[in-house]
Amino acid sequence: MSDTLHYHFDVDGASFANAGRASVETKKLLRQLGVAPNVIRSISVAMYEGEINMVIHAHGGDADVYITEDTIIIILKDEGPGIRNVEEAMKEGFSTAPENIRALGFGAGMGLPNMKRYSDEMHIDTKVGVGTTIELWYHLNKQQ
Amino acid sequence: MAKYTHSVSIDPEKCTGCTTCLRRCPVEAIRIRDNKAVINPNSCIDCGECIRVCKHSAKHASYDQLSDLDFTKYLIALPAPSLFGQFNHMNEADHVIQGLLDMGFKDVYEVAKAAEYVTDLTRLYMNRPDVVLPAISSACPAVVRLIKLRYPTLCDQLVPVLTPYELAGKLAKERAAKEHPELDPDDIKTVFISPCPAKVSWAKSVMEGQKVYVDLVTSMNDVYMELLSKMKPEAEPSPEAASEAGVVGIGWAMTSGEAASLMNDEYLSADGIDNVIKVLDDLESGIVGQIKFVELNACSPGCVGGVLAPTNGYVARVRLHNLRKTGGMVVKPNDVSDIGDFSSGDIPDEYTEAEAFTYMPDGSPNMLSMMLAMKKAEALAEKLPKKDCGACGSPTCRAFALDVVHGEAKLEDCKIRTEME
Numbered sequence: 001m002s003d004t005l006h007y008h009f010d011v012d013g014a015s016f017a018n019a020g021r022a023s024v025e026t027k028k029l030l031r032q033l034g035v036a037p038n039v040i041r042s043i044s045v046a047m048y049e050g051e052i053n054m055v056i057h058a059h060g061g062d063a064d065v066y067i068t069e070d071t072i073i074i075i076l077k078d079e080g081p082g083i084r085n086v087e088e089a090m091k092e093g094f095s096t097a098p099e100n101i102r103a104l105g106f107g108a109g110m111g112l113p114n115m116k117r118y119s120d121e122m123h124i125d126t127k128v129g130v131g132t133t134i135e136l137w138y139h140l141n142k143q144q
Numbered sequence: 145m146a147k148y149t150h151s152v153s154i155d156p157e158k159c160t161g162c163t164t165c166l167r168r169c170p171v172e173a174i175r176i177r178d179n180k181a182v183i184n185p186n187s188c189i190d191c192g193e194c195i196r197v198c199k200h201s202a203k204h205a206s207y208d209q210l211s212d213l214d215f216t217k218y219l220i221a222l223p224a225p226s227l228f229g230q231f232n233h234m235n236e237a238d239h240v241i242q243g244l245l246d247m248g249f250k251d252v253y254e255v256a257k258a259a260e261y262v263t264d265l266t267r268l269y270m271n272r273p274d275v276v277l278p279a280i281s282s283a284c285p286a287v288v289r290l291i292k293l294r295y296p297t298l299c300d301q302l303v304p305v306l307t308p309y310e311l312a313g314k315l316a317k318e319r320a321a322k323e324h325p326e327l328d329p330d331d332i333k334t335v336f337i338s339p340c341p342a343k344v345s346w347a348k349s350v351m352e353g354q355k356v357y358v359d360l361v362t363s364m365n366d367v368y369m370e371l372l373s374k375m376k377p378e379a380e381p382s383p384e385a386a387s388e389a390g391v392v393g394i395g396w397a398m399t400s401g402e403a404a405s406l407m408n409d410e411y412l413s414a415d416g417i418d419n420v421i422k423v424l425d426d427l428e429s430g431i432v433g434q435i436k437f438v439e440l441n442a443c444s445p446g447c448v449g450g451v452l453a454p455t456n457g458y459v460a461r462v463r464l465h466n467l468r469k470t471g472g473m474v475v476k477p478n479d480v481s482d483i484g485d486f487s488s489g490d491i492p493d494e495y496t497e498a499e500a501f502t503y504m505p506d507g508s509p510n511m512l513s514m515m516l517a518m519k520k521a522e523a524l525a526e527k528l529p530k531k532d533c534g535a536c537g538s539p540t541c542r543a544f545a546l547d548v549v550h551g552e553a554k555l556e557d558c559k560i561r562t563e564m565e
Contacts, residue, residue, distance in 0.1 A: 005519050015399040033518065034511045037296030037503060041428065069512050116537045 005033075005067040008121040011051050011076075013060025016106075021065040023047035026074070033067065039138055043074065046118035046136050049111045050076040056079060056101050058132065074136040090116065148289075151205045151344040152190050156180045158202035163534035165194035165203065170417045171290070175547070187293065187507045190342040191286040191442045192451035193415050202232045205341035205452060208360040212369055213335060215248035218327055218359075220316045222309055225256040225389070225397035226341075226448040227364055228467060229460030230262075231375065235287040236471050237394070238284035242383030249335070252385070256393030257478055259308035261315075262481035263392070263405040266303050270406075270436065270493055274303045278412070278427070278435040281402055283307050285346035286442035287420055288501065295424050296503035301438075304496045308396065309336045309343065311495070313357030315483060331459035333359040338452030339368050339397075340443060351372035363452040365436035390474035398461050403439040405477070411437040416444040461551075521545040529560045 007029060009022035027044045047063070054061045058080020083089050085104045089096075089112050097107020116122045121137035147458070161179035173187035181194075181202070195203040213219060221244040228237050236543060244252045271277050282288050282302045301454075302468050313334040320332045336358045338344050347358040376383075395401030403411035412435045415424045420440045426432050443449035448464065449457030467473065480486055525545040536557040538544035547553035556562065 003515070003519075005515050006520070007522075020425075020429065020431075023429060027425070027428065029507065029518070031294060031296075033514050034505060034509060041297040044429045048431060067515065069515065 002143050003068060005049065007065045007067075008081055010066075011054045011060045011063050011078075012126040013055055016021075016055060019051045019055045022051055025089075026063075026065050029065070030067075030072070035072070035140065039072070039140060042118040043072065043136070043138060046115045047076075049114045050074070050134060050136070051116075052080045052106060053111045054080070056097055056107060058062055070140050072138040072140065074138075075133065077131065077133045079131040081127040082132055083124065084128055086124055086126060148185075148186055149345055149348040149364070150183070150185055150190055150465050151207060151341040151348065152183065152188065152192060152195060153206060154181050154183060155202045155204055157267055158200050160200055160202070162199070162338075164197050165327060166201060166531075166534045167537050168193055169539065170199045170421060171293070172539045172543055173537070175552070176534070188350045189286045189289040189293070189442075190345040190442055191290075192341045193417060195341065195469045201463045205344060205363065207338065207341075207366070207452075208335070208361050210362055210370060213360065213362070214333075218250045218320060218324065218332045219248070219254055220251045220317060220320060220332070220334045221247075221249040222253055222312045222334055222358065224309065224337055224339050224341040224364070224447060224494050225254075225259065225458060225464075226254075226446075226450060226453055227367075228394060229397060229448050229464040230364065230368060230453065230455045231372065231377070232463070234375070234467070236382060237387035237467060238385055240371070240382045241385040241387050245385055246374040247370055251316065251320060253312045253319065253334075254387065254389040254393065255308045255312045255336070256389030256396060258312035258315060259393040259396040259402070260390060260405070260477040261480045261483060262305055262308050262311055262518065263402070263477065264486070265272075265305045265436075265495055266489055267406060267408075268480075268486060268489055269303055269305055270408075271489060272377045276431070278438045279303050280427075280438045281440065281499070282497070283402060283439075284342065284441050284447075286340070286342035286417070287440045288346075289342070290417075290420070290442075291350060291424065291505055292504055293506045294503060296505070297428055298424065299501045301427075302501040305491065306495055306497065306499065307346070308393075309338075309488070310357045312336075313359075314355075314494070317357065317365045319556075320388070333486050335360045335362055337362055339364050339447050339453040341452065342442065344452075355494075364450070365452050368454045381486050386440050387473065388478070390477050391468040392475075392477040394473065395465060397446055397464055399441050399446045400439065400442070401446065403437055406437055408436055409434055411439060413439040413441075414443040415446055415449070417442045419444075467507070476508055517546065517549045527561070528558060529564060531560060533560065535559050 012018045012102040030040045041090045058078035061078030064075045092113045095107045119136040123135040159180045161176050166174045171187050234460040241252045250406045281303045344361045347361045392405045400413040403413045448460040528541040532540040536544050538547050
């Protein structure tokens with residue numbers, strides 16, 4: 001895909017303060033490109049959730065953004081513990097976040113459901129003990 | 145759409161082409177070209193940071209000079225709340241009012257008084273069933289412009305009520321017309337005394353056919369010396385003129401003042417343009433929680449920190465606090481029922497902005513061509529030193545790469561790269 005624009009971000013797992021940086025940077029790029037506001041909003045919400053998940057569960061990981069004229073794909077890849085039961089994780093309110101994280105207001109069990117809600121397609125590839133890769137797809141022409 | 149009139153400009157005589165403003169501009173609107181700073185009017189939000197940081201006094205805000213005001217006309221001063229924090233040893237707000245009258249203004253309408261009405265109108269607005277929460281204050285024009293340029297999904301959260309200085313201008317003109325029916329309306333001119341360039345730009349950017357509430361805008365700096373010479377703060381007895389604004393309206397000069405006046409605990413307030421940007425990013429990502437109102441000020445600690453205010457903003461804040469405690473100011477705010485009947489809960493159009501807050505992107509209108517440009521720029525950026533030194537005239541290596549692709553800069557401008565090779 002020679003006409004694909006690709007950006008890579010390291011998601012720093014050591015710091016909550018840095019979580020969200022990749023999504024803010026991505027938002028800026030999409031705005032520069034002239035992507036429709038509602039798509040930018042969805043991506044910034046879903047990607048932020050994904051980043052937070054990677055910090056909480058997986059000590060960070062990689063965020064890659066692929067942009068073509070009609071599709072935006074966000075790939076969030078970590079080498080964390082993996083998701084034991086994806087169906088359960090998709091339920092609103094289900095959370096495996098540790099108590100100290102929940103006390104901070106994170107880990108309310110809305111991460112994956114929100115990511116699905118704020119994307120056109122979501123694909124989860126996960127293996128316990130190996131890691132998780134989540135793809136968020138956005139079809140631009142459909143939403144515009 | 146209103147043509148936006150910028151008030152910040154550069155004096156090429158004084159500009160040395162140093163990179164201070166280039167690297168401090170929060171919206172990357174500045175480039176150094178031919179060894180002089182140049183501002184991109186499409187991106188500039190008139191926040192005044194470049195004026196604040198320039199070591200060579202090469203940045204200006206343009207406004208109506210005090211010396212150009214025609215005092216033979218019926219001029220009404222509209223002092224911003226922050227003006228009252230500019231004077232040392234001043235125990236009563238009345239001294240400022242009297243001083244302005246002694247300067248030759250025929251009347252004074254305090255923006256702080258209008259601010260108290262704006263608070264009531266904002267409360268009415270927030271009670272509307274269709275309101276999008278959190279509502280975002282539209283009082284800081286630098287923030288409003290930033291949102292319109294860069295935060296498309298937050299535009300409809302801006303409170304569309306007139307700003308305090310616009311409302312002050314409107315009410316001042318109405319009062320003059322009522323008290324002086326003999327006057328030609330064209331001879332009644334309102335003069336806003338502004339602490340910042342953003343408010344100058346806002347007041348000057350009036351849509352065609354739109355009612356003008358603020359005719360002239362001058363700077364606090366400009367008025368300061370003249371006003372100081374007219375004021376007699378130690379005078380006994382107290383001056384004849386009386387301040388009509390209360391402690392609540394004066395509070396708008398300081399961050400949280402506006403939000404606190406709403407008597408609603410669920411608010412967030414922030415100041416300093418970089419902090420404002422962080423809050424806006426979080427608002428757009430939907431992660432601020434249960435907040436009903438957001439007050440954002442480009443300057444810290446609020447309008448008292450504006451670049452056209454002569455006194456250090458933190459010093460001015462202390463003075464305002466003291467004035468609020470001991471200045472004999474009214475505690476009970478002015479009530480909006482003084483100016484009209486709002487019992488239905490509706491806000492008539494005359495009290496709201498003539499133009500809706502709509503997204504006007506400063507980015508590319510053509511996604512495909514911008515994609516190609518950004519792809520080229522990414523490849524180019526890989527070869528750059530990534531020092532973001534600004535010596536090339538662009539604020540970052542990445543911005544430089546895109547400038548090169550757009551033909552606005554030459555690769556040779558990167559001095560470090562040439563040296564590395």
